Amino acid sequence: MKYTGCWPVVPTPFHDDGTLDLEGMKRVLDCTIDMGVDGICILANFSEQFLISDEERATLTKLCVEHVAGRVPVIVTISAYATPIVVERAQFAKDLGADIVMMMPPYHGALMKGTAEQTFEQFRQVGEVGIPIMLQDAPLSGVDLPVPLLVKMAREIEMLKLFKIECPQAAAKLRTLIADGGNAIEAPFDGEEAITLLADLDAGATGCMTSAMIPDQIRPIVVDFLAGERKKAIDGYARVLPAINHENRQCGFRSAKHAMQVGGVIKSAFCRHPIAPLHPDTASMLIELIEPLDPLVLNWGK
Template sequence: MLTSSAAGVFVICPTPFHDDGRLDLGSTDRMVEAFLAAGATGLTILGIMGEAPKLAADEAQSFAKQVISAVAGRVPVIVGVSAAGFAAMSALSRKVMDAGAAGVMIAPPAHLRTDDQIVSYYADAAEAVGRDTPFVIQDYPLVTNVVMTPHVIGRIIEQNSSCVMLKHEDWPGLDKITALRRASDSGQLRRVSILCGNGGLFLPFEMERGADGAMTGYAYPEMLVGVVNLMRQGKRREAHDLFDRHLPLVRYETQPGVGLSVRKYVLQRRGIIASAALRKPAPKLTPETIADIEWLMERIERPHEGA
């Protein structure tokens, strides 16, 4: 089961498809092995970058079971179960937890406006997935349009013992991490794991503010693992140097709309998935954009001078 001590890098997995849009379970197994070989301490599936809203309920369950089976207990698997209604959330949660998931991730719906509405929603969601099911708060206001202050997050944590992790994706949000860590360090708030998203765009600084690692996707997850490990070892300069080498592609992947297409293209080029296809409707990369990506990949993979 997922606990509040979780740390490291939980790689957000895309959902592999064949060119015709069918689930590609063969690539799913290969992707799992590649991410574990890169040093992932956990995997997260069916998130926003996993195209979860484009999957039918039976497809979501099939994909989750395939990943959990391929992982075979080596690392925890978190499954995104965000849904428009609690019935669908409850059904998927029950299925994936029975299959061996370590916990679930829940994002707030866009209609929530007040602090009390947000806190009440998570209380109801915790009941829907089961009070014994560990859950992750997904705080991604740039997408959900729901703003959660540190005080609101603290209320959710204190009122729900099954809340064990915050996926932090606010932007700017470094001071939010600082506020939450100060509260837990002083005993005012139960400490939970904080893993950060946003494609890793601020990862070294997030680690310096007290984050426990990353829960995000990037086409070279070994960079995320390397940065987290170097920061834990107190090797700040080396961590930033590694991060800076990848930053141009991280930034390119972070573009709204086209980012997942970029990531899947690189994963295909690296032999991790067979097709870069997204479920329709989806953007298509232009030849000019592909040329940009190839240039960025060549710069990352070029041996350093003197190496």
């Protein structure tokens, strides 16, 4: 499999009463696939995984893998502090037919952080399940993942193939990771809504994991850059950057849900407590910034 292009995280839609909107979930998947993406990630932080019960996780995993039905690869996020739970989630995803699992290192709250040895061992055990793994290096975990540790993991854990780097100074880390890891780093990816995409591509990233708001506008930047069309990619990035900046700095995971509600993809942009709804002015500016891009999300459901 070629790991390149744009692999967005899809949001989890809820009804206004906070219950899962399973039909809306199918529409989210269909809309995202219609954006021409290279893969889809579910149950990640931008899917509000920390607000979803274990039973709901199982329901969503099964629904998403079955509904996508091989149209694009599906990445299932399986992060948890307890290694047996992560392994169980990996096996469940594999049994359902998922293509990849994504996981952060073990952490719980601000103080319980996995050591290098604990992180390595958790990924090693998941690797034994026999499904490709994407490591997510995100500030949320608070776990330090130095390049030598990542290179060791890549070389010694056969199924660890993808690396989503979205820590501070991501481009510098990507550049060193690729230089030191060589062929063991099969898929160096950019994250964090593509707020650092251009620098990360310049550092050697082969793909990105954005939100599901405007991946149809972001994917061409990756394609152009990898094809050597540097000026075209830079111009394309300049075009979308105001929207990406507003999403990253002001809206977070609420952005894709709001855009999908406005575009008729889902009926509600509800987020479970304690997440507050977007301020009306913030939400209005989001649409103001993405409308000139004519993204599919604003037209798909109309």
